Amino acid sequence: MNNWPLWEVFLRSRQGLHHKHVGSLHAADEKMAIENARDVYTRRSEGVSIWVVESKHIHASSPDESEALYDPANDKVYRHPTFYDLPDEIKHM
Amino acid sequence: MVPIKSLEEKFQAAVDAEIKIEPKDWMPDAYRKTLIRQISQHAHSEIVGMLPEGNWISRAPSLRRKVGLLAKVQDEAGHGLYLYSACETLGIDREELFEQLNTGKAKYSSIFNYPTTTWADIGAIGWLVDGAAIMNQVMLCRTSYGPYARAMVRICKEESFHQRQGFEILLTLSKGSEEQRAMLQDAVDRWWWPSLMMFGPSDKESTHSAQSMKWKIKRKSNDELRQQFVDATVEQAKILNVTLPDPELKWNEERGHYDFGPIDWEEFWNVVKGNGPCNKERLAARVKAHDEGAWVRDAAVAFAEKQAKRRAEANKVA
Numbered sequence A: 001m002n003n004w005p006l007w008e009v010f011l012r013s014r015q016g017l018h019h020k021h022v023g024s025l026h027a028a029d030e031k032m033a034i035e036n037a038r039d040v041y042t043r044r045s046e047g048v049s050i051w052v053v054e055s056k057h058i059h060a061s062s063p064d065e066s067e068a069l070y071d072p073a074n075d076k077v078y079r080h081p082t083f084y085d086l087p088d089e090i091k092h093m
Numbered sequence B: 001m002v003p004i005k006s007l008e009e010k011f012q013a014a015v016d017a018e019i020k021i022e023p024k025d026w027m028p029d030a031y032r033k034t035l036i037r038q039i040s041q042h043a044h045s046e047i048v049g050m051l052p053e054g055n056w057i058s059r060a061p062s063l064r065r066k067v068g069l070l071a072k073v074q075d076e077a078g079h080g081l082y083l084y085s086a087c088e089t090l091g092i093d094r095e096e097l098f099e100q101l102n103t104g105k106a107k108y109s110s111i112f113n114y115p116t117t118t119w120a121d122i123g124a125i126g127w128l129v130d131g132a133a134i135m136n137q138v139m140l141c142r143t144s145y146g147p148y149a150r151a152m153v154r155i156c157k158e159e160s161f162h163q164r165q166g167f168e169i170l171l172t173l174s175k176g177s178e179e180q181r182a183m184l185q186d187a188v189d190r191w192w193w194p195s196l197m198m199f200g201p202s203d204k205e206s207t208h209s210a211q212s213m214k215w216k217i218k219r220k221s222n223d224e225l226r227q228q229f230v231d232a233t234v235e236q237a238k239i240l241n242v243t244l245p246d247p248e249l250k251w252n253e254e255r256g257h258y259d260f261g262p263i264d265w266e267e268f269w270n271v272v273k274g275n276g277p278c279n280k281e282r283l284a285a286r287v288k289a290h291d292e293g294a295w296v297r298d299a300a301v302a303f304a305e306k307q308a309k310r311r312a313e314a315n316k317v318a
């Protein structure tokens, strides 16, 4: 087990949807990771497509930076449709 | 540096506001430790829990029963893997978790230290053991740690088949010969009390409970869950025409719950300490599987390395 790296598993539950993270597993290589992901995460047709990514290749933002990262978006109300005033006669826009 | 005190306050405020805690968020050391202990114990229980049932796969009385039991046991392996995966997000690795199980340092649910002596035991496990586990797991779907909660949601979706599978086995026996009905009653007699013990010590004795409730790791106390299980199960027992082995079991109009007799905590602690009927056998089976699987794990690594080298060489030529 020592040398079996950790892989993150992403599933597309049906055509037309994004792949979504479902968990992780250990496997010797990418082929085994996909086979194991099939057995561990799709025993009841939960997926039509599997992505596996070795966990060490995932870089995540830090929760400590979340203010610096996301605050700038909070005061930009003009990015939302409700910011713009239109007369009531215009129904769908 | 932000002082620990204010980090702790921020953490508790998030928990109180029902905001899930995620792997990279700051969390108190004791919260992390409690979760590692609880999630790994839970994972080990799923894994060891395959052993008593695996005992009957080759002897299932029909193909229908065999495929059902096989699928259930395979699910339990899956549950163990979801939970190990959730546990690893807390910064402990799989190797260490296995080590803790195999050396007896980590605990797993004591219920799996009881033997499965007849086919009716497989039905009783599905009905009572999975039934008790479900009470606990439904609560844990709302636990404060994100990866644990998500694993529980997956697990709960799969559990209801487990319990129904067990109940159907018992229902069939209940409509069978006198011998089959006796086998059913005997299994229920043996599994009832250990199933009640699965919820852990009574609230008065439970050391970790208050803090776990404050952190919203748990949301119901051991005794509350146990009562919920008794209330649901007594009704189901009527359909099976079995007697639950507790003369003090009776409806209490005032409380709106069933009263039940005292639990033999001495037996409980004795099994926890390693003196149950199958503790040694279960652990030995796990250690044997781990040791005998070593060459497979090594071979897989060697094969993966060889493939990677070949690919690299092919790329160089091209």
Ligand SMILES: [Fe+2]
Binding pocket: B046, B075, B076, B079, B155
């Ligand atoms: Fe399970």
Ligand SMILES: [Fe+2]
Binding pocket: B076, B130, B159, B162
């Ligand atoms: Fe189960």
